[in-house]
Amino acid sequence: MKHKYDLIFSIGQACACSSNLRKNDLQFASYPMDWLFGNDLAGRVQILVSRFDRFIDVSDLEYTYSERSILCDAYHNKYNDLTFNHDFAAATPLTETYLGVRQKYERRIGRLLNGIENSERVLAVYMETPDSGKSKYSESDIVKIHDKLQRAFAPTQIDLLYISPDTKIPHGARRVVLDNSGVKWIVSEYQTKDKSKPSYTPDAHVLAKIFRDYSLNTTFGFKLRRAILKIVANLIPCRKHRRAFRKKYHLK
Template sequence: MELAQLKGNYDAIFSLGDLCLASIQLKKHNLRPYSGVLDWLASPELSAVSLVLENRFLGFMEYENLRVIGYADDFICVSDDGYNFVSNHDFDGGKNTLKNLDSYFEVMEKYERRIQRFLTAMESSNRILFVRTEGDLEDAAMLQDVLSRLVKKDFSVLLINHTSVSGMVERHCPLEKVCSIEFPNVDKWEGNHSLWEAMLNDIHLTTK
């Protein structure tokens, strides 16, 4: 799929990780009116994202699978070992300790709202865009397969890998629903703003 084919209007746009970079850029370009399920989690394995979508988030952040890693600034860093996700922004250090996640049910109420909103969008949206940073062709193919069964109508995946390129490079992708882009891996948080702007140009979110 080519980048030019992504242009146009979408009913919903969601980040699928791997960090919060995609969600930050979507917000910056007025393409993220609310938080998605994976916006603020570290999800290093795209295959695990496909699995949690395949399972419709069954077992996501289950208490028995959580492992406290330590402090991340003012928050408790927690791993969901079931899916190999890491939360750095959910468990406030003022409400939780390294031994007790006292706000667990409060956090899960928030995630349940996001999950239900996500699943509703999968059923009702005419056109959905998913944005993911980091992932190889094999895992992208798995994601496309899972989404083809989860999404009722049309969808596309924008996959951005950070490599040794010097600018934005569009790679040929044989997958029908996946557009593959490469960005420079030097200072990917602050150094590629103009590339994100160029890539997301003429992609719009239809507000209801």
């Protein structure tokens, strides 16, 4: 039986959690912690329950490195230990790029907090990168983290799905460590077998088998709009423009 939610969103550990939620039709909008790295599950939940206090204050940002492959400069937030590595244009002064980036994150924060407030059932998903090793958390730790999250956003029911790796079990295998009162912890071996990709890359097929137990409540109007957008995307002749359109509207 599928677990149905009004809102499903990623709180980390990195980009792959959100991107795989999107691949499985569980997320259609961008939220604050989708494309960042740094901090851990407990830290990110604290950021969330603080309503993103000092999330991207300019006084907290320090230049870290330049990511040539995506033409971005990465900035680390010293206050919350998050790194913004997809947002700031490379070789451009922070004074010129900061306002636009901040406004973008303010929109994402508002979208998420409003979504939680206006939903009955919400699922927050945290997936460790597959090369991060055995989880440092105990079952009681995960329960306490979830309790903190639930208290902060009551009366909305906000559940937690925590996925962590175990490279000592067969590829694709998984076991449920905890499944109780709105919190579920799944351990799996989900590292990609594609040696050309970085070790932190997950196997999308393995994750799809985990995520197929979940679904997003959507209206008929929303489904109709998605169907129309997919038809429009297929009619765009230029591959570059077609991909950009699909990316903009989070289409497969």
